[in-house]
Amino acid sequence: MNDALLLELAELLGADRVLTDKATRAQRAVDTWPLRLVQRTVGAELPGPRCVVRPHSADEAAAALRVLHARGVPVVPYGGGSGVVGGAQPPADAVALDLGALDQILHIDEENLTVTAQAGVMLGKLEVWLGKKGYTTGHYPQSIDLAQVGGLVATRSAGQFSTKYGNIEDMLVGLAALLPDGTPVRLGPVPRWAAGPDLRGLWLGSEGAFGVITEVTLKxxxxxxxxxxxxxxxxxxxxxxxxxxxxxREGWRPAVVRLHDASEAERSYPGVTNEGEALLLLLSEGPNTYVIAESEAIAAIASAGGARPLGPGPVEKWLEHRNDVHLFDQLISMGIIVDTIEVAAGWDRIGEIYDRVTAQIRAEVPELLVISGHSSHSYPQGTNLYFIWAAQPPQDPAEMERVYWSVWNRVMETTLALGGSIVHHHGIGRLRAPWMARQLGTSFPLLAALKQTLDPRGLMNPGALVTDTGGREEA
Amino acid sequence: MNDALLLELAELLGADRVLTDKATRAQRAVDTWPLRLVQRTVGAELPGPRCVVRPHSADEAAAALRVLHARGVPVVPYGGGSGVVGGAQPPADAVALDLGALDQILHIDEENLTVTAQAGVMLGKLEVWLGKKGYTTGHYPQSIDLAQVGGLVATRSAGQFSTKYGNIEDMLVGLAALLPDGTPVRLGPVPRWAAGPDLRGLWLGSEGAFGVITEVTLKxxxxxxxxxxxxxxxxxxxxxxxxxxxxxREGWRPAVVRLHDASEAERSYPGVTNEGEALLLLLSEGPNTYVIAESEAIAAIASAGGARPLGPGPVEKWLEHRNDVHLFDQLISMGIIVDTIEVAAGWDRIGEIYDRVTAQIRAEVPELLVISGHSSHSYPQGTNLYFIWAAQPPQDPAEMERVYWSVWNRVMETTLALGGSIVHHHGIGRLRAPWMARQLGTSFPLLAALKQTLDPRGLMNPGALVTDTGGREEA
Structure with a gap:
């Protein structure tokens, strides 16, 4: 260790908190952004962070930030690494601040129905712990066993049971965070207040660009x-x-509402649907009489809408396999380009986005192997679409990005053209950052001003979330 | 009109948009802050704004702001004037920007279940309009016929049916606003996104301190x-x-959940309860089978908790008289000090706040005539308390404020001491501003930084929301 920064950090925090070995740095060179994973599979070297700082307390994290801030070193907060949009891919010379050792569940409040945990607690671990006491957060993203609670807040996570329990913004009642210079701030918990703008909202979706979340209190x-x-x-x-x-529209809120297109229905539930049919999965939960009322009412609405009942079997199968991504991992290990792209829009245009995106990608991307889609998070105002696609890798690895962006560009541009949102819950990271200015329109300068205010030196996760390039040019 | 500012505004917007007559200015000298109303009753002169600018479009409002900003003139956005915390009381030399002529309902979207209206539309008018088409916002604050939709967003309003439909932050899907220099920004509408922090949140509770809301889209x-x-x-x-x-806790969400203490039960529902008993009012609505399931389940929970059923009568009476404040107005016209103070806290401490506040005020404020309280907005994490009190006015009008603050100080200090929120939904305004720094604690500098970023010259509603005095000294 011949770097003055590393020496200072090691002296301050202890050498075991400052990891510089190649393997650790390589692990923190990217999150789960599929483009980078497949590029690595075919031989690309991803530059890791300068070092990985792994504090064991919020105080240690604050001390590290003070040093990094004083020296003007860029910092990338690193949670579970389950993000799929490159939000945790470090830019040159950045230090990764690994929250993984802030892994203590601090307090359950059974009277006010909250749990407080350090930011690095894995959601899956928290759920097991809560489950033994008879509780749940109701938050079950596919990344449940990979993601940390702080990261879920920082990325505006959505869970599979969101129609009943809401998304992470509906669950967050308090948090502690560190500003870029290490100054601690604490917000809530309160059931509700009207004491100005809700500052918790600044941290929901902050993606490490404003500071570091160290503790969260969830419902x-x-x-x-x-x-x-x-x-x-x-x-x-x-x-x-x-x-x-x-x-x-009628006021029902089944916890799970998933509509898979024919391609996904045939792939994941073979023999269940007829050719061309979509598959609707519904799960109601709550008090017994509520569940009876809701499940009967939604079955009647489905029947009136031309649905053919299939019993509980497909939902049972989904529950069992819902977080299984081994096929995805396999394809990546074979060097095949595979990714998911999710967007959202009002009911009046979501069908059009589905039709246009799938038709366009199939017609215009010659390398395409498959594209499918489902809706998995619905609201009275609209729903999301979650596209899954794979493409044949080009012979020349240098061509990988051209193929990759030819799909992404089309989905982003079609969604923007039809007035949708370019992202429902995967976040912006580095992948979607080029479209942020167009997504936010006249409000983008507000976001840029917040960034400037909270991180005037631009040291927190530079390159993620806030950029202003107006989209990507077709490669 | 011999004032260069007034001449410039009149030339730009038309003389009919710039109101300088004494009566109009006096009307805009305060909102519905009871302290100021009773002070006026006993002879106090409230200085009105320098003039009242009443734009007829967002463009006119922007033009006015450009002029006021260039000249460094403080601006107080004025909505329906139904606020009770002095948020619209103009400081010296300020101009009131009256949103009342932005009164057009712009668009109903029956597919995506939203309505878009100019900020100055009265909520009551909007509800009548929606009702004819078979819809509602579900938002029914007591001020429904006095408040404008923009003001309801700016003050983080809560409605009487909030347990089912949520508060205004749960209903807002989009808005248009003007920054202090007149720059327009537009946010949403989208069903949901994960594109950074939700910037709509900056405007919810902004109380005119960041800019002017000109249009809102509500669910x-x-x-x-x-x-x-x-x-x-x-x-x-x-x-x-x-x-x-x-x-x-069991998952039920009756639209109305109100618990009145014995004092309120006896005053407003004489003969219904026995001495000392509290009165619980419940209203369930939704699909028929849902209402049956919920109303039966909550009746069982109430019975198990020692409740004695009283039938629907008291709720019918409440529905009929719920927005009737004539007694309040009468007392003020008699020069009696009367006010409401509402706070919130977790379930573990709300009972203690109720007991301490009522006992303390009764014991320590000799001028007190009555104090009562109810809970009207409940969450799995806690509830609010809404105190109503009246006090004998002192002989010397100059003593009015001493009596007034002797009650307020005690409620604020007790709530802060017990870890509650000093406000559930009435907002901060000028009344609660002295306690904001202590309410927000380490996050107060974030609010101050937002104010500095969005309104660097401090021209928007100065004195409201963001101050830093650490509470009021006992007079």
Whole structure:
């Protein structure tokens, strides 16, 4: 260690908190951004951070930030590394601030129904711990066993049961964070207040660009008494979307509402649907009489919308395999380009986005192997679309990005053209940053001003979230 | 008009947009802050704004702001004037920007269930308009016929049906606003995104301190199919609070959940409860089978908690008289000090706040005539308390403020000491501003930084929301 910065950090925090070995740095060279993973598979070297600082307390994290800030060193907060948009890929000379050792569950408040945990606690671990006491957060993203609670707040996570329990912004009641210079701030917890703008909102989706979340307090709920599963076949995606819209419009909130297109239905639930049919998965939970009322009502709405009941089987299968991404990992290990792109829009345009995106990618991207889509997070105001696609890698690895962006560009541009949101819950990171200015429009300068105010030296996760390039040019 | 500013504004916007007559200025000298109203009753002169600018479009509002900003003139956005914390009381030399002529309902989107209206539309008018089409916002604050939709967003309003429909932050899907220099910004509408911090949050609770909201898009819902009313008598407030907590804990969300203490029960529902009993009012609405399930379940929880059923009568009476404040107005016209103070806290401490506040005020404020309280906005994490009190005015009008603040100080200090929130939904304004730094603690500098960023010259509603005095000294 012949670097003055590393020596200072090691002296301050202890040498075991400052990791410089090649393997650790390589692990922190990217998160789960598929483009980078497949590039690495085919031989690309990803430059890791200058070092990985792994504090064991918020105080240690603050001390590290003070040093890094004083020296003007860029910092990338690194959580579970489950992000898929490059939010944790360090720029040159950056230090990774690894939150993984802030892994203590601090307090359950059974009277006010909250749990407080350090930012580095894995959500899966928290859920097991809560489950033994009869509680849950109701937050089950696919990354549940990979993601840390601080990262979930910083990226505006959405879980698979979001239609009932809400997204992470609906669950956060308090947090502690560090500003770029190490100054600690604490917000809430309060049930509700009208004391100015809710400053917790600054940290929801901050993606490490404003500071570092060190602790979160989340709502919990007693485990529901009853649950009922129902699946239906629909003639097509548009009919399925209308059925979901109808359920929400009437005021029902099934915890799980998933509509898979024919391609996904055939791939993941072979033999369940007929050719061309979409597959609707529904899960109701809560008090027993509530579940009865809701499941009967939504079944009636589905039937009236042309649905054919399939029983609980497909939902059971989904519950069992919902977080299994081994096929994805396999494809990446074979050097195949594979990724997910999720967007959102109002009911009036979501069907059009689905139709246009799938048709356009199939027609215009010759390397495409497959594209499919589903809706998995619905609101009375609209829903999301989650596209899964794979493409043949080009012979020349240098061509990889051209193929990759030819798909991304089309989805982003079509979504923007139709007035949708370029992201529902995967965040911006480095991948989507080029489209942020167009997504936010006249409000983008507000975001830039917040960044300037909270991180005037631009040291926190530079290159993520806030840039202003107006999209990517077609490669 | 011999003032260069007034001449410039009149030339730019037309003389009819720039009101300088004494009556209009006097009307805009305060909102509905009871202290100022009673002071005026006993002879105080409240200085009005320098003039009232009343734009007829967002463009006119922007033009006015450009002039005022260039000249460094303080601006107080003035909505319906229904605020009760002095948020719209102009400081010396300020101009009132009256949003009342931005009164057009712009668009209903029946597919995405939203309505878009100019900021100055009265909520009551919007509800009547929506009602004819079969919709509602679900937002019914007591000020429904006095408040404008922009003001409701700017003050983080809560409605009487909030337990089901949420508060204004749960309803806002988009808005247009003007920065202090007149620059327009537009946010959303989107069903949900993860594109950085939700910048709509900056405007929820901004209280005119960051700029001027000119247009809002709110969620709407089809009018519910069914409704059921139930009232119960409880032995005391603490038992009633436990019953509410139990209902929410089990996952039920009655639209209306109100618990009135014995003093309010006797005053407003004479003969309904026995001496000392609290009165619980419940209203369930939604699809018919949902209403049946919920109303039966919550009745069972109430009975198990020691409640005595009273039928629907008291809830019917409440629905009929809920926005009637004539007694309040009468007392003020008699020169009696009367006010409301509402706070919030977790379930573990809300009973203690109720007990301490009522006992302390009764014991320590000799001028007190009455203090009562109710809980009207509940969450699984806690609830609010809404105190109503009146005090004998001192002989010497100059002593009015001493009596007034002797009550306020005690409620604020007790709430802060017990870790509650000094405000649930009435906002900060000028009344609560002295306690903001202590309420927000380490996060107060973040709010101050936002103010500095968005309004660097400090021209927007100076004196409201963001100050830093650490509370009020006992007079």
């Amino acid at each position: 919990i709920v007693p485990k529901p008494a009853a649950r009922r599963l129902q699946a239906f076949a629909l003639p097509n995606m548009r009919d399925g979307l209308m059925v979901i819209q109808g359920m929400l | 709407i819902v089809p009018k519910p199919a069914a409704r059921r009313l139930q009232a119960f008598a409880l032995p005391n407030m603490r038992d009633g609070l436990m019953v509410i907590q139990g209902m929410l």
